[in-house]
Amino acid sequence: MAFRNLLERQRNILDYSLQNLYRRKEKTLFILVIFVLLISVISSILFITGSLTREMLSTVSELPEITVQKIQGGRQTNISATYLSEIESIPGVEAVDPRVWGYFYLESLEANFTIFGFDLDTLEESDYEKLITENPKFASGKESNNIFKMVVGPGVYRLFKKIAMDDTFLFFNPNWGKSIPIDIIGIFKPETELQSVDLMLVQTEAARKILELPTGQYTDLAVYVSNPEEIENIARKIKLHYPELRTITQSQIQSTYSSVFGWRSGLVLSGLLVVIAAYLVLIWDRAGGLSQEERKEIGILKAIGWDTDMILSVKFIEGLILSLMSTILGILLSYIHIYWFDAVGLREVFIGWSTVYPSFKLVPHIDLKYIMLILTIAVVPYCAVSIVPAWKAAITDPDKIIRNGN
Amino acid sequence: MLTTDKVTKIYNQNLPNQVVAVKDASIKVDEGEVVVLQGPSGSGKTTLLSMIGCQTKPNRGEVIINENRVSKLPDRFLNTFKRENIGFIFQNYQLIPDINVIDNIMLPMLPSGIPYKERIVRAEALMRQFDLMKRRTFDVKNLSGGEQQRVAIARAMINQGKIILADEPTAHLDTKLTGEFLEMISDLKKHQYTVVISSHDNEIINHAVVTKIYTMKDGQVVS
Numbered sequence: 001m002a003f004r005n006l007l008e009r010q011r012n013i014l015d016y017s018l019q020n021l022y023r024r025k026e027k028t029l030f031i032l033v034i035f036v037l038l039i040s041v042i043s044s045i046l047f048i049t050g051s052l053t054r055e056m057l058s059t060v061s062e063l064p065e066i067t068v069q070k071i072q073g074g075r076q077t078n079i080s081a082t083y084l085s086e087i088e089s090i091p092g093v094e095a096v097d098p099r100v101w102g103y104f105y106l107e108s109l110e111a112n113f114t115i116f117g118f119d120l121d122t123l124e125e126s127d128y129e130k131l132i133t134e135n136p137k138f139a140s141g142k143e144s145n146n147i148f149k150m151v152v153g154p155g156v157y158r159l160f161k162k163i164a165m166d167d168t169f170l171f172f173n174p175n176w177g178k179s180i181p182i183d184i185i186g187i188f189k190p191e192t193e194l195q196s197v198d199l200m201l202v203q204t205e206a207a208r209k210i211l212e213l214p215t216g217q218y219t220d221l222a223v224y225v226s227n228p229e230e231i232e233n234i235a236r237k238i239k240l241h242y243p244e245l246r247t248i249t250q251s252q253i254q255s256t257y258s259s260v261f262g263w264r265s266g267l268v269l270s271g272l273l274v275v276i277a278a279y280l281v282l283i284w285d286r287a288g289g290l291s292q293e294e295r296k297e298i299g300i301l302k303a304i305g306w307d308t309d310m311i312l313s314v315k316f317i318e319g320l321i322l323s324l325m326s327t328i329l330g331i332l333l334s335y336i337h338i339y340w341f342d343a344v345g346l347r348e349v350f351i352g353w354s355t356v357y358p359s360f361k362l363v364p365h366i367d368l369k370y371i372m373l374i375l376t377i378a379v380v381p382y383c384a385v386s387i388v389p390a391w392k393a394a395i396t397d398p399d400k401i402i403r404n405g406n
Numbered sequence: 407m408l409t410t411d412k413v414t415k416i417y418n419q420n421l422p423n424q425v426v427a428v429k430d431a432s433i434k435v436d437e438g439e440v441v442v443l444q445g446p447s448g449s450g451k452t453t454l455l456s457m458i459g460c461q462t463k464p465n466r467g468e469v470i471i472n473e474n475r476v477s478k479l480p481d482r483f484l485n486t487f488k489r490e491n492i493g494f495i496f497q498n499y500q501l502i503p504d505i506n507v508i509d510n511i512m513l514p515m516l517p518s519g520i521p522y523k524e525r526i527v528r529a530e531a532l533m534r535q536f537d538l539m540k541r542r543t544f545d546v547k548n549l550s551g552g553e554q555q556r557v558a559i560a561r562a563m564i565n566q567g568k569i570i571l572a573d574e575p576t577a578h579l580d581t582k583l584t585g586e587f588l589e590m591i592s593d594l595k596k597h598q599y600t601v602v603i604s605s606h607d608n609e610i611i612n613h614a615v616v617t618k619i620y621t622m623k624d625g626q627v628v629s
Contacts (some may be wrong), residue, residue, distance in 0.1 A: 005519030012516040025502050077442065300500045303461055304514040304561065305489035399453075399461040402500055 017317035038294045039330025039378055040337065046370045047338045048346055051362040052367060059195055060250055064097070064222035065231045067237060067248045076246070078217040083242065087223060090237055092230040098218035100204055102211040104171070106226045109159050117207030120149060120185070132186040137167045143210055148206045151186040155197035160184065171210050182206055222245075290389045298393040299401025308394040312387055317387030323379040331374065339364045407600055408435040408458065408569065413467030413477070415453050427453040429625045430467065433603060437568075440595050440615050443604040445622035450545045451604035452497070452573050454622065458602060459571045460488045471569065489514060493562030495572040501561070503547035507538055510546050511560045518565070530562040536590075552583040559590060570594060572603045576610060584609050593614050 021028045058079060068087065070079040083099060088096045100117030150169075152160070160166045170179040202210065213219070223238075223307055225231050235247040298311055300404070329364040337343060394399060415428040428450040435441045443451040456462045457469055460476055469477040476487060493514075501510050511529045520528075533539050536556040541549060546557060555575065562570055576584040584607065592615045594601055604608060611619060621629045 002519075004521070007519070008521055009517060009519035012519065018517065019505070019509075186445050214523075258492060296500075297502055300496075300502060301513070303459075303496065303500065305485050305565070306517050307485045397462040399456040402461075402496060403452075 004361060009310070013313045014317060017314050017321065020318055021321060028322065030228070031322060032329075035323065035326030035378070035382075036330045036333060039327050039374060040333040041325040042377070043331050043370070043374050044334040044337050044343065044346060046374070047366070048343050048362070050367050050370060051365045052366045053258065057254065060254045060257065063250050065225040065250050066235050066238070068221040068223055069246045069248070070220075070244060071246045072244070076220075078213060079220055079245075081216045081218065081241065083221060086241075087238060089222065090234060092225055092227060092234050092240075094115040094226040095224045096220040097224070098206050099220050099222055100211065100213055101219045102207075102213075104200070104210060109163070110238075111159060111198070113156055113198050113200050115202055115207055115210055117204035117211075118201050120151065120201065120203055128186075128199055130190055131192060133189055135167065135184050135185050135248065138183060138185055147203055148181060149183045149185045150200050150202040150206070151188060152201070153185055153188050153192075153196035154190055156200060157184070157187045171272070176197055180206065180209055184209075241301065273390070290393060295393045295401055298390060299396070299398045302394060303398035303402060308391070311394045312391055315386050315390035316383055319383040320379065322381040327375055327378045330378075335364070335366075338362060407437040407439075407472065408602070409433065409470045410454065410458060410464075413454070413457055413464040413469060415450075415457060415462065418518060420466065423513075426625055427494065428457070431622070431625070431627045431628060432467075433620050435618070436596045437600055438595065439602045439617045440591060440603070441563055442611055442616050443602065443605055443616045443620050443622055444611050446606060447566045449608075449622040450625040451622050453625075454606045454627075455571050455573050455602060456505045460484050461494070485517070489518060489565050489567070491567040491569055493561045493565065493567050495558050495570065495575050497564060497574040497577060499558035501524065501546045501554060501557055504545055506543050506545055507541050507549070507557055508543070508555055511564055514561060514565050522606075524569055528566075529560070530563055532563060536560050541616045551578055552586065555579065555583065555587065556590075558584045563594075568599055570599050570601045572601065572605075574607075575603060576605065576607045581609070587611050595620065 014065055068079065068083070069076045071077070079098075084096050084098055087093060102115055104113045104115050106113065135157075148302050157166060166184060168181050170181050172179040182202060188199065188201075207213075208215070211219075223234070225234055230274075231249055231251075235249050237249050282385075301311055301392055302308070338346075343362070407446055410431055410433050412430040412432050413428060414426070417425045417427055424533050427436065431450070431454050432611060433441070433443075433454075445451050453462070457464050457477065457547075458471075460469075460479075463477050467477070468475050471491060474487060476484065483605070494626060502513070505513075508526075508529050511532060512525045530539070533542060536559065538553065541553060543596055546554060549557065559570075562572075576587055579587065588610065591601055591603075595615055603616075605611065610616065620627050
């Protein structure tokens with residue numbers, strides 16, 4: 001066959017495949033809709049996991065190399081300031097920061113907040129402008145006192161606004177006998193929301209009062225190490241010298257987060273397994289099995305001189321067009337779902353750490369390996385499913401198919 | 407031109423429902439002849455015609471067309487041979503109902519990679535010959551029985567093969583349409599086509615255009 005005829009034959013195959021998809025509009029549309037939904041659910045889960053993992057990695061990189069906690073009776077307890085200088089003297093340790101933090105449960109809002117003690121006056125001007133917006137209500141005139149002030153996450157601010165406490169919040173505990181008023185001088189910018197949604201960055205002295213932490217005691221110690229190769233060694237030394245202390249390295253936190261996201265995405269995927277299986281059975285039935293008319297058509301084509309490979313090519317291209325189109329549409333749909341509509345319906349599963357849910361803006365992150373994975377699980381099996389029954393019909397005597405088709 | 411040499415076709419061989427459809431059938435057809443295979447239903451006419459038309463292979467014996475032992479050809483070559491030499495008009499026409507007239511007629515040309523313009527020229531020539539131009543873009547399912555038959559004949563002739571095989575072509579036609587069909591066959595004969603028809607319709611069997619008749623009974627050619 002001349003090259004020109006060969007090209008024309010390929011064009012004919014493509015034309016006939018497109019014509020078939022158009023002729024069987026209902027079937028095409030049915031498979032397309034089911035396929036698009038399935039692909040979009042799977043890719044949504046992969047996208048959200050990918051973006052959160054990326055977010056998590058960038059967060060973890062800012063954590064101290066080693067976090068040191070005191071363990072008493074199998075649980076974490078306050079750590080004494082005396083450890084500070086002792087750990088600082090270990091060779092390789094660059095700095096040790098004592099930290100004051102904890103949680104505060106506000107019954108009236110049924111919300112749990114993270115309180116972090118911090119000397120707000122030490123915050124660099126540039127960092128302040130980058131991370132924090134001034135509280136418009138507070139900036140309008142009041143003068144903040146030096147000790148009882150804080151910066152809150154956007155989720156906290158939204159809740160406080162509801163109860164009209166968006167300039168000064170009154171912390172109250174029946175044991176204290178009186179409330180502690182803390183001025184809200186700023187709000188974290190929305191781009192930090194995933195990390196800061198439920199956070200209250202409170203002036204350290206005030207945080208101590210709210211968390212009832214005695215002077216000379218801290219929640220934990222952040223240990224900074226200049227040489228990353230030394231982190232594990234130093235963590236080992238700390239544990240060796242102070243068996244009552246627990247060390248958590250950056251890489252341990254990273255692997256815990258990874259497994260949590262992996263576990264959550266796995267959980268959602270396995271929850272969807274039954275639905276996915278049902279979809280696949282449906283698609284197998286509708287796409288894979290040939291109808292009486294389709295079988296007869298293959299018989300007719302064979303009877304008028306079509307080659308088996310041409311019939312298979314037609315079916316392969318039909319499957320390829322349909323599955324590729326579904327995959328692209330499904331991926332687009334999930335992109336819109338995750339990055340434009342803030343993963344509505346899925347976000348709670350993945351970021352439900354706190355009762356204050358962040359208003360969720362993920363940075364788009366499309367990993368090529370996810371696209372390849374989706375293409376592999378969608379296109380390859382579907383094309384195979386399309387070809388096998390057509391092949392069975394195409395190798396049968398056309399005479400037999402046409403007679404049975406009558 | 408066309409011979410079958412003691413061909414036998416057994417369906418479901420070695421199974422409890424085994425059927426010997428054709429047994430040791432030998433016929434000979436010369437170029438330009440119009441031959442009828444006649445016989446009652448189940449006598450093996452359609453099966454013999456299918457073997458001649460390369461739709462199924464015999465279990466024994468040989469089909470020889472233009473000195474080619476077609477029953478021994480591998481599938482790849484058989485399809486090319488079939489496209490280039492044989493046009494088949496099936497019982498019930500076997501058109502694709504939701505494709506329009508011109509596309510149905512052009513279907514046998516697609517595997518050969520004949521350029522689109524040439525396909526259109528050939529198809530339109532046949533549509534004019536069979537008075538189908540007005541129905542050109544109609545889906546075949548919307549045509550009358552007679553029109554469908556003409557589409558089936560046009561499709562059988564599109565690849566310009568010189569052998570036309572027709573299986574019970576008038577089974578569903580009235581007397582007028584049967585007459586029209588026989589006129590078309592006469593026309594084909596004038597143009598040196600070789601035609602083999604399987605039929606038990608007396609109007610065909612007794613028509614002057616027919617040059618030879620083979621009678622079949624219980625899968626065998628009896629006269």
